[in-house]
Amino acid sequence: LSFKFRIYHLKLRRNSSRAQHSPLPAMSTTEGKPDADAVEEMAREAAAWCAMHGLVVGDRADPRSGTVPGVGLVHAPISLLPSRLPESFWSQACELAPLFNELVDRVSLDGDFLQDSLSKTRQVDDFTSRLLDIHRKMMDANKKENIRLGLHRSDYMLDSETNSLLQIELNTISVSFPGLCSIVTELHRTLINQYGNLLCLDAKRVPGNEASRQFAKALAKAWDEFNVDSAVVMMIVQPEERNMYDQYWLVKYLRESHGVTTIRKTLSEVEAEGRVLPDGTLVVNDRKVTVVYFRAGYTPNDYPSEAEWSARLLMEQSSAVKCPSISYHLVGTKKIQQELAKPNVLERFLENKEEIAKLRQCFAGLWSLDDEEVVKSAIENPDLFVLKPQREGGGNNIYGLDVREALIRLKKEGGDALSAYILMQRIFPKASLASLVRGGVCHEALTVSELGIYGAYLRNKDKVIINDKCGYLMRTKVSSSDEGGVAAGFAVLDSLYLT
Ligand SMILES: Nc1ncnc2c1ncn2[C@@H]1O[C@H](COP(=O)(O)OP(=O)(O)O)[C@@H](O)[C@H]1O
Numbered sequence: 001l002s003f004k005f006r007i008y009h010l011k012l013r014r015n016s017s018r019a020q021h022s023p024l025p026a027m028s029t030t031e032g033k034p035d036a037d038a039v040e041e042m043a044r045e046a047a048a049w050c051a052m053h054g055l056v057v058g059d060r061a062d063p064r065s066g067t068v069p070g071v072g073l074v075h076a077p078i079s080l081l082p083s084r085l086p087e088s089f090w091s092q093a094c095e096l097a098p099l100f101n102e103l104v105d106r107v108s109l110d111g112d113f114l115q116d117s118l119s120k121t122r123q124v125d126d127f128t129s130r131l132l133d134i135h136r137k138m139m140d141a142n143k144k145e146n147i148r149l150g151l152h153r154s155d156y157m158l159d160s161e162t163n164s165l166l167q168i169e170l171n172t173i174s175v176s177f178p179g180l181c182s183i184v185t186e187l188h189r190t191l192i193n194q195y196g197n198l199l200c201l202d203a204k205r206v207p208g209n210e211a212s213r214q215f216a217k218a219l220a221k222a223w224d225e226f227n228v229d230s231a232v233v234m235m236i237v238q239p240e241e242r243n244m245y246d247q248y249w250l251v252k253y254l255r256e257s258h259g260v261t262t263i264r265k266t267l268s269e270v271e272a273e274g275r276v277l278p279d280g281t282l283v284v285n286d287r288k289v290t291v292v293y294f295r296a297g298y299t300p301n302d303y304p305s306e307a308e309w310s311a312r313l314l315m316e317q318s319s320a321v322k323c324p325s326i327s328y329h330l331v332g333t334k335k336i337q338q339e340l341a342k343p344n345v346l347e348r349f350l351e352n353k354e355e356i357a358k359l360r361q362c363f364a365g366l367w368s369l370d371d372e373e374v375v376k377s378a379i380e381n382p383d384l385f386v387l388k389p390q391r392e393g394g395g396n397n398i399y400g401l402d403v404r405e406a407l408i409r410l411k412k413e414g415g416d417a418l419s420a421y422i423l424m425q426r427i428f429p430k431a432s433l434a435s436l437v438r439g440g441v442c443h444e445a446l447t448v449s450e451l452g453i454y455g456a457y458l459r460n461k462d463k464v465i466i467n468d469k470c471g472y473l474m475r476t477k478v479s480s481s482d483e484g485g486v487a488a489g490f491a492v493l494d495s496l497y498l499t
């Protein structure tokens with residue numbers, strides 16, 4: 001193998017001196033067989049490593065892969081080597097994490113701002129309307145959440161037009177991959193150590209990634225703050241969940257590092273088995289629950305009947321720490337993202353001028369559809385925009401010519417139809433070659449990446465116990481795909497190589 005690599009390496013040196021902005025050494029160049037062999041060898045090693053380290057997801061080919069743990073697993077879709085990012089943008093993204101954590105908490109306390117900002121949306125978007133109903137009930141009951149836990153992920157793309165790091169969105173509910181992302185970093189460090197000297201790569205340029213342990217620690221600290229020893233953490237999950245191993249990593253660290261027991265329940269199971277005691281304690285299946293961690297409940301698909309809505313309300317009414325609370329959930333909607341980008345709005349929630357400037361610096365163009373001018377230019381240049389409904393979980397955005405059609409249709413419909421959406425500047429990251437491995441098959445593609453920084457925020461009344469970045473998720477997708485998404489099958493799990 002080393003002989004092959006030497007040949008490959010020499011070719012690589014010759015190639016990379018030619019190609020400008022050469023991405024990480026493309027694991028296979030057009031010439032010569034050996035490169036393909038080398039790549040295949042690495043892909044096999046990587047896939048085997050994934051299986052042995054729990055970097056796995058349910059295999060959609062196996063009907064039981066989302067319901068029976070340990071059945072129908074396949075290695076998580078991965079890139080063979082980490083994607084590169086200039087260190088300055090990495091530092092900028094890390095610096096923003098505690099600022100966004102604090103912003104979420106401040107905005108969550110302004111119930112009127114949330115209700116008013118979403119008031120027109122609720123006229124045309126039933127899902128958002130149901131969330132607002134629960135929020136309104138809590139406001140009317142003057143419900144206070146003294147212990148507040150946020151486990152967020154702020155997603156960014158590096159816009160090649162402006163060479164600036166721009167926020168795609170801030171997720172405040174059910175952020176995926178805090179478990180698996182840490183293992184991808186380990187995989188890449190292992191592969192670089194094994195092959196790096198021949199590829200002139202240095203594993204130390206792959207930043208550490210403790211997301212799984214730090215999220216488990218934040219959940220455990222929230223459980224500590226509530227201080228009921230016999231209580232459990234309850235993870236709200238979907239009836240079918242092929243990403244269950246990402247979730248089980250948190251369960252494992254909660255138990256092994258913090259001695260905290262987690263139970264997994266669907267919304268309908270909570271409706272059937274849950275109740276709130278007169279003192280507000282949430283009891284499910286006779287277990288006291290002091291922390292509810294939502295890995296479901298972020299999409300209308302999670303509420304197929306009234307049972308799921310009453311479960312959501314029951315938990316909100318209880319004294320348990322909700323991660324997220326209904327307020328934190330609403331702060332993470334795209335409409336609020338767009339409202340916060342308006343002039344002088346951040347100043348309503350934060351005092352520090354530098355921090356406000358840092359947040360604003362990463363905002364892409366964001367507009368409501370009340371803005372006639374912008375709607376007009378989006379109809380004329382649809383490729384420069386993304387049209388977004390108030391939905392999470394991937395697969396809901398509108399791109400390209402569909403933006404024009406949708407806007408013309410919505411304008412014809414008139415009324416508040418436009419208020420269900422926001423318009424966002426389309427961000428164009430630079431494409432680079434990468435080798436992707438999915439289902440044991442390795443192929444090279446032109447890709448773009450999206451960097452997510454995890455953040456944890458834990459507060460008890462006016463004491464901020466945790467406000468920190470907690471690792472990162474790099475998702476890499478073929479550059480031809482508008483939407484992306486790992487679960488959706490377009491993106492792979494990646495990590496970072498700082499340049
Ligand atoms: N402004 C944008 N420019 C380019 N791509 C975008 C933009 N907004 C979203 N995307 C792409 O669409 C995907 C989903 O969009 P996002 O706003 O994150 O919705 P969701 O909440 O469903 O994840 C992103 O991961 C990214 O690949």
Ligand SMILES: N[C@H](CCC(=O)N[C@@H](CS)C(=O)NCCC(=O)O)C(=O)O
Pocket residue numbers: 171173174175176177241242243246295296298392393394475484485486487488491
């Ligand atoms: N199955 C659920 C999925 C939860 C989910 O979709 N979360 C959103 C933020 S709300 C998200 O992080 N999307 C990026 C994932 C991707 O790229 O595939 C889970 O894992 O618990």
Ligand SMILES: [Mg+2]
Pocket residue numbers: 155169393394
């Ligand atoms: Mg997203």
